[in-house]
Amino acid sequence: MAFRLFDLNDPQRTAVTTTEGPLLILAGAGTGKTRVITARAAYLIHNGTPPEAILAVTFTNKAAKEMRERLATMIEPLRAKKVTMSTFHALCVRILRSDAERLGYKNNFAIYDEGDQMGLIKKLITRLSARDEKLDPNLAKNLISKAKNDGHSAPAEEKNLISAVFAGYQRELKTLNAMDFDDLLLQTVKLLSEHPEALEKWRKRFTHLMIDEFQDTNRLQLELIAFLARRHDGSRPNICVVGDDDQSIYGWRGAEVSNILEFEHHFPNPVVVKLEQNYRSTTAILNTANSIIKHNPRRRPKSLWSDKEGGEKVRIVQMPDDRQEAQWVAEDIHQRHVVSCEPWESFAVLFRMNAQSRLIEENLRRMQVPYRLIGGRSFFDRREIRDVLAYASTLVNPHDDVCLLRIINSPARGIGEKVVERALEHSIHQKTSLFTALSDPSFTDQLTDRSRRAIGDFFSLIDRYETSVSQPFSNPATELTALLNEIDFFPDLHRGCKTPEEGLSRETNVRDILADLDRFRQRSSEGLRGFLDEMALDRDREQDEEKEQGSGVTLITLHAAKGLEFPHVYLVGLEEGIIPHERSRMEGNVDEERRLLYVGITRAMKTLNITWCRGRMKWGSAAPCNPSTFIKDFAPENIEHVDLFKLQNTPVTEQAAKASFADMFSAIEKL
DNA sequence: CCCGCTGTGATTTTT
DNA sequence: TCACAGCGGG
Numbered sequence: 001m002a003f004r005l006f007d008l009n010d011p012q013r014t015a016v017t018t019t020e021g022p023l024l025i026l027a028g029a030g031t032g033k034t035r036v037i038t039a040r041a042a043y044l045i046h047n048g049t050p051p052e053a054i055l056a057v058t059f060t061n062k063a064a065k066e067m068r069e070r071l072a073t074m075i076e077p078l079r080a081k082k083v084t085m086s087t088f089h090a091l092c093v094r095i096l097r098s099d100a101e102r103l104g105y106k107n108n109f110a111i112y113d114e115g116d117q118m119g120l121i122k123k124l125i126t127r128l129s130a131r132d133e134k135l136d137p138n139l140a141k142n143l144i145s146k147a148k149n150d151g152h153s154a155p156a157e158e159k160n161l162i163s164a165v166f167a168g169y170q171r172e173l174k175t176l177n178a179m180d181f182d183d184l185l186l187q188t189v190k191l192l193s194e195h196p197e198a199l200e201k202w203r204k205r206f207t208h209l210m211i212d213e214f215q216d217t218n219r220l221q222l223e224l225i226a227f228l229a230r231r232h233d234g235s236r237p238n239i240c241v242v243g244d245d246d247q248s249i250y251g252w253r254g255a256e257v258s259n260i261l262e263f264e265h266h267f268p269n270p271v272v273v274k275l276e277q278n279y280r281s282t283t284a285i286l287n288t289a290n291s292i293i294k295h296n297p298r299r300r301p302k303s304l305w306s307d308k309e310g311g312e313k314v315r316i317v318q319m320p321d322d323r324q325e326a327q328w329v330a331e332d333i334h335q336r337h338v339v340s341c342e343p344w345e346s347f348a349v350l351f352r353m354n355a356q357s358r359l360i361e362e363n364l365r366r367m368q369v370p371y372r373l374i375g376g377r378s379f380f381d382r383r384e385i386r387d388v389l390a391y392a393s394t395l396v397n398p399h400d401d402v403c404l405l406r407i408i409n410s411p412a413r414g415i416g417e418k419v420v421e422r423a424l425e426h427s428i429h430q431k432t433s434l435f436t437a438l439s440d441p442s443f444t445d446q447l448t449d450r451s452r453r454a455i456g457d458f459f460s461l462i463d464r465y466e467t468s469v470s471q472p473f474s475n476p477a478t479e480l481t482a483l484l485n486e487i488d489f490f491p492d493l494h495r496g497c498k499t500p501e502e503g504l505s506r507e508t509n510v511r512d513i514l515a516d517l518d519r520f521r522q523r524s525s526e527g528l529r530g531f532l533d534e535m536a537l538d539r540d541r542e543q544d545e546e547k548e549q550g551s552g553v554t555l556i557t558l559h560a561a562k563g564l565e566f567p568h569v570y571l572v573g574l575e576e577g578i579i580p581h582e583r584s585r586m587e588g589n590v591d592e593e594r595r596l597l598y599v600g601i602t603r604a605m606k607t608l609n610i611t612w613c614r615g616r617m618k619w620g621s622a623a624p625c626n627p628s629t630f631i632k633d634f635a636p637e638n639i640e641h642v643d644l645f646k647l648q649n650t651p652v653t654e655q656a657a658k659a660s661f662a663d664m665f666s667a668i669e670k671l
Numbered sequence: 672c673c674c675g676c677t678g679t680g681a682t683t684t685t686t
Numbered sequence: 687t688c689a690c691a692g693c694g695g696g
Contacts, residue, residue: 059686089686114685181686252684353683375685412672537686559684581683596684619681620687 008032008039015240015273016040019047019208022270023240024263028304029289029602030280030565033242037210038067040240041083042074044208051082055206055228058087059213061538063563067212084206088221089537092184097533099191099198108529110178110393110400111536115381117141117180119402124168128161135161144169148182149218149254153190176401176433185220192227203228207238213563214243214263218254226266239267245300246293249559249596251589261298278304278602280565282311284638285608289601291635296591312607313640316631319613320644321622322359322573328644329570330363332609333553336568337369344370348554348566350600352578357555360572370552375560380539384493384506385513389535392480392517395466396529399433411492414454419447461486469528476528477518484510558600569604571597574612575625597630 005013012032015025016039027033037056045051058064064085072080086094093111100107112120121144122137144166147155154170155163173179179187192199209229211217217225229237241263248257264270278286286306293299319325333347349360357373364371380386387410390403398404401424409415427437437443439459444452465483469476484490493510494503513535520531554566558579573579580593601608612627 061686087686184686249684250686253686355682416672539686557684578683583683617687 005039005043008036009277011273011275011277012036012039014271015275016043018240018271018273019044019049020238021236022238022263022267024260024270024272025240025242025275026244026272026300026302027242027275028244028278028302029247029599030278031275031304032279033212033275034063034067034070036275037212037242038070038074040210041067041071045075045079045083049208051079052084053205053207054083054210055091055208056083056085056210057091057212057225058085059216060563061087061090063212064090087537088217088224089181089184090533092188092224093533093537095188095191095198095202096179096184099195099201100187102195102198103187103191104174105179105187106177106397108177108397110176110397110403111184111533112173112178112180112402113380113536113539114141114181115386116178116402120172121165121169124165124172125161128164128168135165140165145182146254148186149220151186151189151219151223153186175431176399177397178400178402182220185218185224189220189223189227192224199227200232203230203232209237209239211239211241212243213247214241215245215248215257215260216243216250216255217259218256222256222259222266229267236269237267245298246296246302246595247562247599249562249592249599251592252584257298261300274302276302276304278306280605281306281602282308282606284311284313285601285604287638288314288608288634289598291638292594292601292630292633293598295633296594298591314601314608314610314634314638315640315642316574316634317609317611317642317644318627319611320615322356322613322616324644325572325611325613326359326363329360329572329609329611330367330369333364333568333570334367334369342568344552345554346567347570348556348561348564348568348603349570349572350556350558350561350603351572352558352581352596354557356573356578360555364553364555371555372551372553374554374556380535382506382509384510387489388480388484388510388513389532391483392476392528393532394462395469395480395483396532398435398462398466401427401434404434408458411487411489413458413487414450415458416451419451419455422446475518475521476531477514477521480517481514558596561603562599565603565605567604567606569600569608571600571608571610573616574610574628574631575616576628577625579628579630594630597628 005016008016012035015023015036019040025033025036027036041054041056044054056064056067058067064087068080068083068085071083071085074080084091096105096109097107100109118137118141121140125135125137125140140162143162147166155166158164158167173183192202206228209225211225225239229239231237241260243260245257245260248255248260251257259266281289283306286304290304317328319328329349333344333349336342336347337344349357351357351360354375361371361373380389387407390406393400393403394407405420408420409417423434423437423443426440426443427434430437430440432440438455444455447455461483465479468474469479490507490510493506494500517528517531520534524530526533554564556564574597577585579597580590584590584593610631612631613625615622616625617623
């Protein structure tokens with residue numbers, strides 16, 4: 001055998017070797033899920049399934065990448081490469097790039113990220129609202145997203161502001177030849193349901209489907225899968241889904257736990273495999289996790305077990321306030337690092353909201369502890385990055401108004417606000433893009449010579465680079481750099497900064513992304529369009545140097561931590577209103593918060609510290625806090641309650657002191 | 672046309 | 687506390 005089935009436990013082996021018909025793998029946290037998926041792909045190929053007929057879908061690019069890399073170690077890398085392993089969104093882009101014309105889009109459609117989306121929504125709200133009407137753009141965005149994920153591509157009727165905004169938003173996206181994240185799914189499903197030829201093509205292509213994190217799929221995603229899985233000849237679909245209903249934490253984004261809870265309903269008579277042996281955590285940690293999750297109704301019954309007996313008890317530490325919490329976490333990590341020689345990478349601090357990371361960061365920095373903050377405010381939200389990407393995007397598709405508006409007068413080139421405003425009106429009137437409107441003589445004739453010349457110059461700039469970028473062997477990175485130099489982008493960037501350091505850091509950001517583009521060209525043939533797709537869909541770029549060397553303590557939200565594991569975990573802010581979050585209590589989603597906590601706990605391998613504060617700074621002033629209601633659900637035998645005040649004031653026993661010194665000496669001797 | 676200031680309002684999670 | 691938007695001045 002090219003790979004080793006005997007490394008798998010019994011249920012894992014069943015999962016891997018069940019290759020035909022629907023298969024539901026209920027994989028608890030830390031039960032070797034990724035291993036099973038990749039082993040199954042390898043097994044399929046080994047038994048004659050062509051690699052290109054296998055489709056494995058995940059939610060994050062990181063997971064897709066990890067699976068690709070692992071598979072490449074199990075079978076010949078050349079064959080592994082042929083397996084399609086991608087996210088839902090990337091898969092949709094691939095399908096739509098080849099077939100979007102059937103839906104009336106051009107296949108060079110733009111992908112709108114959240115920023116673009118918000119820009120458009122805000123614009124529509126101001127355009128459509130009456131004098132005293134107000135609508136929170138963020139709320140509007142969420143409502144529209146929810147509607148789309150339920151399969152609605154337009155409101156039933158346009159009677160109120162929100163539905164008018166929704167309708168206008170969809171219309172405008174279509175005329176801009178753009179899709180947002182939800183459209184990628186929605187339009188793909190539309191394509192497959194309305195165009196049998198397209199459906200047949202993709203159905204034939206993929207004969208074996210695997211879906212990871214199935215508990216996070218929403219309605220559209222299930223529909224998409226069902227379309228691809230259903231066999232033309234009526235035979236049973238070869239669909240394998242892997243998931244854990246206890247780790248369903250994306251309900252707020254439209255995920256339907258029912259997809260996994262009622263899998264049999266969608267794909268009758270599946271083989272059901274449960275993976276219950278956890279290879280990650282000690283029993284103390286695992287039992288704590290189990291004691292929490294068992295309070296949830298509506299679960300697939302399962303019980304995780306581990307043979308890592310005992311281990312340190314889970315500590316629940318009570319803190320006076322959030323400052324001391326952060327300080328204690330930093331100190332405890334530091335101490336453990338020094339005493340037990342644990343590398344910084346073994347530690348993670350988990351929190352509910354990104355805002356909580358700030359204090360932790362400060363304290364780690366103060367103690368010179370290296371750390372990396374995952375997520376948070378994105379690289380791509382930076383002005384300079386968005387500007388450069390908007391230039392790139394305009395070269396690919398100048399009819400994308402949002403991008404064009406962004407760059408048309410930045411750096412300033414004499415196309416003022418008033419001219420742009422009139423051009424927009426003209427474009428709405430003529431039902432054309434802004435780009436077309438700006439070149440329409442019936443519009444430009446009304447302008448002053450100066451404005452007309454400015455527009456003419458800008459057009460010739462775009463035109464020249466558009467041409468050179470579309471040459472077969474062009475180097476987009478070089479071209480884009482030349483364009484930026486021609487418009488004095490960098491001097492202008494520096495001019496807009498308060499300090500030289502800021503200017504330098506912004507310039508570095510831009511240089512980084514240009515380097516990324518160059519690297520992309522070397523590994524892909526998808527051109528500038530492909531690069532922009534990747535930028536839109538794969539937002540977490542890793543700094544290569546950091547990846548090689550140790551990168552430090554991980555600071556991460558509970559959501560983003562799913563799928564990861566760390567020897568030592570600190571779970572902070574376990575207070576009522578934070579976990580469970582106030583909002584979920586109001587909306588009646590406390591079960592999901594419990595699952596979120598469950599996910600957090602099950603990240604820990606060896607030790608777990610949970611902290612809560614009696615008070616916390618909120619909007620600049622101190623507010624009292626209560627411990628989370630979840631705390632009372634912890635099974636008492638595995639936990640140890642600690643009060644920071646007592647901890648600091650307990651006299652050190654001789655024995656403990658000796659043990660601690662012995663640890664230190666042995667640590668020093670190792671050096 | 673650009674910059675800085677002031678006041679206001681907001682904090683869930685993200686492909 | 688902080689971030690951002692809108693306004694007023696240079």
